[in-house]
Each structure stands twice: as C-alpha cells, then as structure tokens.
Amino acid sequence: MPDEPFMDTGTEPPTYLHTVSNRVRAQDARPARAAYAPGLAARAIALLSADGWQATEQIPEPRLASWGVVVAGRRDGREITVSVARDRDTVRYLGRTPALALYAQVPHVRPEPVVTERTLLPGRSLCVECDGLGLCPLCEGRGWVLDGLPGWGGGPRDPHRLGRCPECLTQRVCPRCSGTGQY
Ligand SMILES: [Zn+2]
Ligand SMILES: [Zn+2]
Known part of the structure; x- marks a missing residue:
C-alpha cells in the first residue's frame, strides 16, 4: 500500500498527515462478480466497530454515486473509508492520520x-x-x-x-x- 505524506501549508502552523489508499479488484471483473451486495455496509460497520472504530454509513457524493456503499470509521483521530463499487468488483480503502501541527503557533x-x-x-x-x-x-x-x-x-x-x-x-x-x- 503506498503511504503518502502530505503537508498542508494552508494553515498556520502548517500541518502534516499521512494518507494511504488502495483498491482491491477481483481478477474476474464480470458484473455478476461485483462485490456490492445489500448488507455490505452493516457488515463493514460491524467489523470496524469490533475493532474499536466509530463507524457509520455515508451517503456518497453525487459525483461518486457509483460507489454503492461507503462506510467511514474514526478512531483516535484517525479516519478510514471503505467504498464498494456498485457495478465493478472493486473495493477502495482510504486511510488518514490526524493532522499534526509541525510546530507550535508563534504569534x-x-x-x-x-x-x-x-x-x-x-x-x-x-x-x-x-x-x-x-x-x-x-x-x-x-x-x-x-x-x-x-x-x-x-x-x-x-x-x-x-x-x-x-x-x-x-x-x-x-x-x-x-x-x-x-x-
Ligand atoms: Zn504581502
Ligand atoms: Zn515601501
């Protein structure tokens, strides 16, 4: 999984965080094999909750509507988003650490x-x-x-x-x- 450091210089003081993203795609990509299924959100929420995450189902933005299920979890300021495509056998994971200030604010x-x-x-x-x-x-x-x-x-x-x-x-x-x- 690629791990990308990101520095946000649009804030004072600037902040630093890591993001990680990955897509898992089945080799057999026929629509019939799509990962999407009713009840997926509940399953993802149950799995994340069992691991201590506060998980909720999200309504995908209109431009991302092809993601049939989006579940977001938060734990200790960290965020994870699991999205399952409606018509492809693809699951996307996004992770994000809390934004840490690079130094104390200096007046x-x-x-x-x-x-x-x-x-x-x-x-x-x-x-x-x-x-x-x-x-x-x-x-x-x-x-x-x-x-x-x-x-x-x-x-x-x-x-x-x-x-x-x-x-x-x-x-x-x-x-x-x-x-x-x-x-
Ligand atoms: Zn100026
Ligand atoms: Zn001058």
Missing part, C-alpha cells in the same frame, strides 16, 4: 522597520506605502494572508485558509520601495 510580531526618519539616507524620504518597514505592509513579510489569492489555500473558494498576499504576491518586500523603505 506574529511586526518586524522592526529597515529605515526610520533618523536613519534615512540624505535627500530621501520614508516610503509612503510601508513607512520604512521595507516589508510588504499588508502581510508584513509573511507572503500570505487569510482570505488572500488562491495559492496554498485562499481565494473565494477557500477563504479560511492562507492565500497568497494580494499586495506583494508572496514577494514579501514592499512593492513600492522594493524593500529599501525609502526613495
């Missing part, structure tokens, strides 16, 4: 400006966009913001995850002064 602190009124070069003035910060004034150098442009997450379809900063487009420096804080 963002606005960085010190690269230049102030006192340290300006002669004849220059502070950048009106970032006021000497040098970094992008919207994301303050992070490159991402909640409700940003589609990227890791973000965009209208995923506003609750981190998206690319619409101001600097992940360049992180102030687009107006290119990071110098003055001009």
Whole structure:
C-alpha cells in the first residue's frame, strides 16, 4: 500500500498527515462478480466497530454515486473509508492520520522597520506605502494572508485558509520601495 505524506501549508502552523489508499479488484471483473451486495455496509460497520472504530454509513457524493456503499470509521483521530463499487468488483480503502501541527503557533510580531526618519539616507524620504518597514505592509513579510489569492489555500473558494498576499504576491518586500523603505 503506498503511504503518502502530505503537508498542508494552508494553515498556520502548517500541518502534516499521512494518507494511504488502495483498491482491491477481483481478477474476474464480470458484473455478476461485483462485490456490492445489500448488507455490505452493516457488515463493514460491524467489523470496524469490533475493532474499536466509530463507524457509520455515508451517503456518497453525487459525483461518486457509483460507489454503492461507503462506510467511514474514526478512531483516535484517525479516519478510514471503505467504498464498494456498485457495478465493478472493486473495493477502495482510504486511510488518514490526524493532522499534526509541525510546530507550535508563534504569534506574529511586526518586524522592526529597515529605515526610520533618523536613519534615512540624505535627500530621501520614508516610503509612503510601508513607512520604512521595507516589508510588504499588508502581510508584513509573511507572503500570505487569510482570505488572500488562491495559492496554498485562499481565494473565494477557500477563504479560511492562507492565500497568497494580494499586495506583494508572496514577494514579501514592499512593492513600492522594493524593500529599501525609502526613495
Ligand atoms: Zn515601501
Ligand atoms: Zn504581502
């Protein structure tokens, strides 16, 4: 079974989880040999429950309607989904570990400006966009913001995850002064 690590950088802090998936297909694929049968869901629920999983039958999404039976189980934050095709002799297993934070959340602190009124070069003035910060004034150098442009997450379809900063487009420096804080 292939075991795939997955890192989700659309959250802060980013999370890490493993997924595993497999399909079991009978060599004799005639429709008459299809694995689907009434009572399969109850059998899968009973087997998972006996092993300590909280299992329930799921209604397949319309686009996945060819999966006649879908049973999902949860145990200690882990998830398993068993799907049986209605018209093929195929059983699909999906497993997923809990998402673990890669590090403790660190509160963002606005960085010190690269230049102030006192340290300006002669004849220059502070950048009106970032006021000497040098970094992008919207994301303050992070490159991402909640409700940003589609990227890791973000965009209208995923506003609750981190998206690319619409101001600097992940360049992180102030687009107006290119990071110098003055001009
Ligand atoms: Zn600037
Ligand atoms: Zn930015």
